[in-house]
Structures are given as structure tokens and as C-alpha cells.
Amino acid sequence: MSVRTICEWAKVTGRWTRYSVTERLENQGGDVVFVIPGNPGNDLFYTRFCELLLEKSEKVSRIFSIAHLNHVPLPPGLRRLDPFQVKERYGLNQQIDHAYDFFSQIVAEQMSDKKVTIIGHSIGSYIGTVLKGRLERDGYSVNLIGLFPTLVDMANTPAGHKVGSLVRFVADHPKFVRFAAWIFKWFPIELKRLLVRPWVKGAPEEVIQASAELVDGLVITNVGYMANDELDNVNDLNPKVEAELSKGNVHLYYGLFDPWVPLKFAQEMSKIIGQDRVIIDDTGAEHAFVIRQSEVIASKVEVLI
Numbered sequence: 001m002s003v004r005t006i007c008e009w010a011k012v013t014g015r016w017t018r019y020s021v022t023e024r025l026e027n028q029g030g031d032v033v034f035v036i037p038g039n040p041g042n043d044l045f046y047t048r049f050c051e052l053l054l055e056k057s058e059k060v061s062r063i064f065s066i067a068h069l070n071h072v073p074l075p076p077g078l079r080r081l082d083p084f085q086v087k088e089r090y091g092l093n094q095q096i097d098h099a100y101d102f103f104s105q106i107v108a109e110q111m112s113d114k115k116v117t118i119i120g121h122s123i124g125s126y127i128g129t130v131l132k133g134r135l136e137r138d139g140y141s142v143n144l145i146g147l148f149p150t151l152v153d154m155a156n157t158p159a160g161h162k163v164g165s166l167v168r169f170v171a172d173h174p175k176f177v178r179f180a181a182w183i184f185k186w187f188p189i190e191l192k193r194l195l196v197r198p199w200v201k202g203a204p205e206e207v208i209q210a211s212a213e214l215v216d217g218l219v220i221t222n223v224g225y226m227a228n229d230e231l232d233n234v235n236d237l238n239p240k241v242e243a244e245l246s247k248g249n250v251h252l253y254y255g256l257f258d259p260w261v262p263l264k265f266a267q268e269m270s271k272i273i274g275q276d277r278v279i280i281d282d283t284g285a286e287h288a289f290v291i292r293q294s295e296v297i298a299s300k301v302e303v304l305i
Contacts, residue, residue, distance in 0.1 A: 002026060003054050005047050009078065013101045015085055016078045018067040019043055022050040030061030031305065032111050036099055036131070038122025038150075038288075039230065040223045041068030044210035046121075049294035056302040060117075064107050068095050070222040072213050089174065089222050091229040096127050100134050117143040117305050122260065122287065123230055125149030125252070126241065133244040145304050146252040147297065148287045150260055151241060151269070155231040159259035159287075164231055170224025177224070181217035189213075203291045245273050251304045253279045253297075258287045 002025040009018050020043045024030075033053070035046050043065040050063040069090040079086055090098070107116070116135070120128030125146030132142045154160050170177050184192070192212035200211050213219065245252075250273055254266040263280070270278040279300070285293045 003051050005051060010106060012098065012105055015069055016074055016082060017069065017102060018072050019106065020047060020065045022054055022063040024054055024061055031059050031115060031117060032107065033060050033063040033117045033119060034103060034107055035063060035065035036118065036120045036124035036128050037068065038124050039227055040214055041071040042210040042213060043067040044206045045290045047206035048204040049290055049298055052295050052298035053301060056298055057305055059305055066099060066102050069098050070218055073216045073219060086218055089225040091226060092233060095226065096130050099127050099131050114139055115141045117145065119145045119147065119301065121147045123150050126151055126234060129241050129244050142249060144250045145301055148255055148258055148261055149252050150234060152234065152237045152265060154234045157260055157262060160231055167224050167227045167231060170221065171228035174221040177221050178217035181220055184215045184217065200291055207291055242272060251277050251279060253281065253300065255281045255285055255287060260287050
């Protein structure tokens with residue numbers, strides 16, 4: 001089976017956006033999947049996962065994965081074309097709107113029908129849930145799969161307590177952070193890859209590339225700003241999010257020892273969407289599964305599409 005991934009840039013509602021398309025070459029008639037990343041929101045983190053999922057699934061022919069706005073460095077040519085975007089920071093609601101605009105402008109144009117599966121990872125599950133409601137109102141049939149979903153009470157989780165102060169510092173002092181990260185502007189990407197490689201041992205090359213792209217002032221300030229927004233606003237279960245989850249066509253996949261999503265959240269969510277829709281991992285997969293465990297999770301997801 002021949003599978004390829006193409007990474008492209010497009011201007012979506014006036015903002016440069018990077019995305020990847022993973023597709024099988026011999027069969028273009030299957031279902032479409034839209035992958036929404038966690039935070040950091042770099043589409044390259046999900047390349048191997050998308051390729052494995054496509055290889056395993058006979059139903060799917062094309063997978064789109066999007067990068068969050070300003071979570072990847074803008075190429076020099078695009079910086080010159082739009083010198084204002086590199087100064088912006090985007091919060092959670094802006095990224096939700098961006099995902100909807102991207103779907104409407106890019107994904108919808110390449111669909112043969114109005115049926116789509118959304119796979120959200122971490123905060124991408126929250127974004128995907130809101131997006132599901134919008135697309136269903138537009139007449140789409142949406143199947144939502146949330147992987148290690150951060151839907152409630154993020155600030156009070158073990159991970160939230162651990163990184164909260166750092167995230168707030170980055171969000172409150174963007175000029176200082178960009179100044180401190182200024183030196184990285186002069187590092188070639190090969191050097192950045194060398195620096196991050198020990199932190200992601202055993203990861204696919206695309207994950208190493210995505211990790212290297214985090215070593216950038218624009219990216220760091222946007223990742224921190226969005227993360228702070230998540231900690232401030234993803235607390236009690238949003239009634240609109242709860243309503244969308246309870247409609248059906250939803251599966252949520254939880255880890256046994258996830259510092260961002262304690263197991264008690266899975267137990268609470270089973271009361272809303274039903275126990276048969278809540279899946280507990282039995283493989284030891286980590287929250288950041290894309291680093292080394294894409295094949296395991298792709299096998300789990302394939303049966304849910």
C-alpha cells in the first residue's frame with residue numbers, strides 16, 4: 001500500500017497556516033479524517049501516526065492535520081509577505097475559529113460527501129468537540145475521537161500544577177521570552193535537531209523536526225499564551241461542550257496514568273456519554289503518544305472510524 005504525506009502552507013482567513021495531507025495513492029474514494037493537534041500544535045508530530053492509521057484502515061483515503069496558528073515558524077518568505085502575523089499571539093477560541101475556517105476552506109473542498117471523522121489530541125479534543133457542533137449545524141455528519149482529552153479542570157491536574165507558573169510567566173512576559181530566545185534565530189535547523197534529539201530518543205524523524213521547530217521565539221510565546229488560556233478557561237465542563245459530547249458519535253480514549261487527564265475524568269465522562277464510549281488504554285501509552293507510540297494508538301483508533 002502506497003502512502004504519502006505532503007506538507008503545505010495556505011492562507012486561511014488572512015493567516016498563513018501549515019498543514020499536512022496524508023493520502024493513499026491507489027484509492028482516493030474513502031473517508032476523510034481531520035486531525036487537530038494538542039499544544040504544541042505542530043502537524044509534523046502527527047505524520048507517523050497518520051501514515052500508520054491510513055495503512056491500517058481500509059475506510060480512510062485521506063487525512064488532514066493542521067498546525068495551530070504560529071505554533072510553527074513562518075518561513076522567511078512568508079514573514080516578508082506578512083510581517084504582522086509574526087507579532088500575534090492566538091488563544092484557544094481563536095484556534096477553534098481557525099480550525100473551522102481551515103476545514104471550510106481546505107478540507108471541505110476535497111470531500112466527496114459530508115461525512116468526516118475528527119481526531120483531537122489533548123486540547124485538540126476540546127477544539128474538535130466545539131468544531132463538531134459547528135459542522136453538524138452546517139449539515140455534516142461528524143464522528144469525534146478524543147485522544148487523552150483535556151476537557152475539564154486542566155489547572156488542577158498534576159501536570160497543570162507542575163507547569164502552571166512557567167506557562168503564566170511565558171504568557172505574561174512575551175517580549176522577555178522573545179529576547180531570551182533571540183539567539184535561536186541564528187541556529188540552523190540541523191543544530192536545533194541535534195539539540196532536541198536526546199529529549200525524543202527513538203522518535204520518528206518528523207517528531208524530531210517538529211521538536212526542533214519549537215526552538216523559536218515566535219513559537220514559544222504562542223505555545224505559552226495558548227497554554228495559559230487553556231489553564232484559565234478549561235475548568236468546569238463547558239455546558240456547550242457537554243451538550244455536544246452527549247449527542248453521540250463520540251469516543252474518548254484515556255490513559256491510565258496521564259498527568260493531564262487523571263482517570264477520574266474518564267469515570268465522570270462515562271456518565272455523560274456512556275461507558276461504551278469511554279475507552280481506557282491498556283498499553284501504557286503516554287499523553288504525548290506521538291513521540292514513540294503512534295503505532296499502538298493508530299491500531300486503537302482504526303476500529304473507531
